[in-house]
Amino acid sequence: MAGRILVLNTGSSSIKYELVDVTTRERPARGLVERIGEDMGRLTHRAGDGPPYIRELPVPGHDEGLDAMMEAFAAAGPDLAPGAVGHRVVHGGTRFTKALLIDDNVIAAIEELAPLAPLHNPVNLTGIRVARKAFPGVPQVAVFDTAFHRTLPPEAYTYAVPQEWGVRRFGFHGTSCAYVSRRAAAVLGHDLADLNLIVLHLGNGASATAISGGRSVDTSMGMTPLEGLVMGTRSGDIDPALTGYLARVNGLDSQQVEHALTHHSGLLALTGTRDMREVRARNDDTARQALEIYTRRIRKYVGAYYALLGRVDAIVFTGGVGEHDGATRAASLAGLDRLGITVDPALNHADSTSERAVSPPSAEVPVLVIPTDEEWEIARQAHALIS
Incomplete structure (x- = not known):
């Protein structure tokens, strides 16, 4: 279903997910797989406004975490047939200033940016790789937290340090800023x-x-x-x-x-x-x-x-x-x-x-x-x- 987007926010020990229907503005399902890599993991899945579907199970890695998510959809609904998978990627550096389709070159570039976000980009990539394997043929889209701040002027992003260091300011929480600024304008009329x-x-x-x-x-x-x-x-x-x-x-x-x-x-x-x-x-x-x-x-x-x-x-x-x-x-x-x-x-x-x-x-x-x-x-x- 083209309007249904599976959103994945992959952390070091968790996968937060939500199925969003952009055309109807419905939220058919959402959930969280947590404690990945620990002795016992936990999955909490909710279809619509229904009761939570909760399981305690071993989740040694993110592959197993995504398997648990898909099993929850199969057991508690709804049908999981996304038109695309959207991934939160924390750091896009100067290369990525907007959302884009993921291919092998994009994955390599995100990996090269890992030193700028060592806590985030590697686990974001794990989610991307696992999702590409789980949903072959489904478009995978990277949405970068830094992209909203691409409009920073040089006087805002430039550090007063030796320029050969090649460092600058990027900013984060851009996905949140994009959403709330539009909603604030609507509230203000x-x-x-x-x-x-x-x-x-x-x-x-x-x-x-x-x-x-x-x-x-x-x-x-x-x-x-x-x-x-x-x-x-x-x-x-x-x-x-x-x-x-x-x-x-x-x-x-x-x-x-x-x-x-x-x-x-x-x-x-x-x-x-x-x-x-x-x-x-x-x-x-x-x-x-x-x-x-x-x-x-x-x-x-x-x-x-x-x-x-x-x-x-x-x-x-x-x-x-x-x-x-x-x-x-x-x-x-x-x-x-x-x-x-x-x-x-x-x-x-x-x-x-x-x-x-x-x-x-x-x-x-x-x-x-x-x-x-x-x-x-x-x-x-x-x-x-x-x-």
């Missing part, structure tokens, strides 16, 4: 081409993006997803001299430092947990200070991007924390009243999962909550390409 937006994607990974006329003009993540905001386990912005200092004083090599900044920093380093819900539930000085560090960094980026854009038509929160944590939204924008940015406490803390404004109706700069839908965006781009 304006053409996206006429809007300046600041999108705050706050989840375990977090980023801020300045968007002018639907084009990314600056973003907080850089060559890798480590730069920028404080995240669940990532430090965000640090002094680059930290690596040399730790080598001299603590005897750590660059790989050890990079690993610690990526996996053992952020909220985890500040509080012992990377889960914002657990941090919020605590009532101690350590948690309160961590929350202030987290939201202060966001506030700095909002102010910087306001200055860069010159005019802001809306602040958009998305991602797990951005969509569900009213306290974080309020604290991230505290003190920006003179810029026309404020939230309405009742609207901001209302129990809702819908697209909505959480600022007063008279606010100069609307503050919106737009639930992201990267699966829909991947399916939309894949369908547009094969059509």
Whole structure:
């Protein structure tokens, strides 16, 4: 069925999937295969609004994970006959600036880009290889997280370092930014081409993006997803001299430092947990200070991007924390009243999962909550390409 796109988001130990019908806007099925490579894996599959189909089973590798997914479709439905398979690929470098059909040359190029995203691109490739084998003859489409930021101007993507190093900023969360910026324009009732937006994607990974006329003009993540905001386990912005200092004083090599900044920093380093819900539930000085560090960094980026854009038509929160944590939204924008940015406490803390404004109706700069839908965006781009 040409309109049905199977979206695969392959992680190091999981496969998140969703069957999306772009023509009818239906979501026939979704699921997750997790704990791949552990003693016992787990599959959770849901067809439409039906009850979950759950299995505990050995999943030694991604091949077996995809086999488990296909068995779930066979057992719990619906029929799996996708018109294409859309894959999330984190890093496209400068080579890939839009979605494209996957062939052997594309696979080789994604593999060459693995040093830029060593945690993501290799497992994304695993999903692609397994899916090509499982669905022979079905078009496979790569949708790159970095592609949305292809419009960054040189002054935004250029590092002030020796140019022979061949490094630059790329930005991430682009699939999410593409979706929520279009939805924000719809909520505001304006053409996206006429809007300046600041999108705050706050989840375990977090980023801020300045968007002018639907084009990314600056973003907080850089060559890798480590730069920028404080995240669940990532430090965000640090002094680059930290690596040399730790080598001299603590005897750590660059790989050890990079690993610690990526996996053992952020909220985890500040509080012992990377889960914002657990941090919020605590009532101690350590948690309160961590929350202030987290939201202060966001506030700095909002102010910087306001200055860069010159005019802001809306602040958009998305991602797990951005969509569900009213306290974080309020604290991230505290003190920006003179810029026309404020939230309405009742609207901001209302129990809702819908697209909505959480600022007063008279606010100069609307503050919106737009639930992201990267699966829909991947399916939309894949369908547009094969059509």
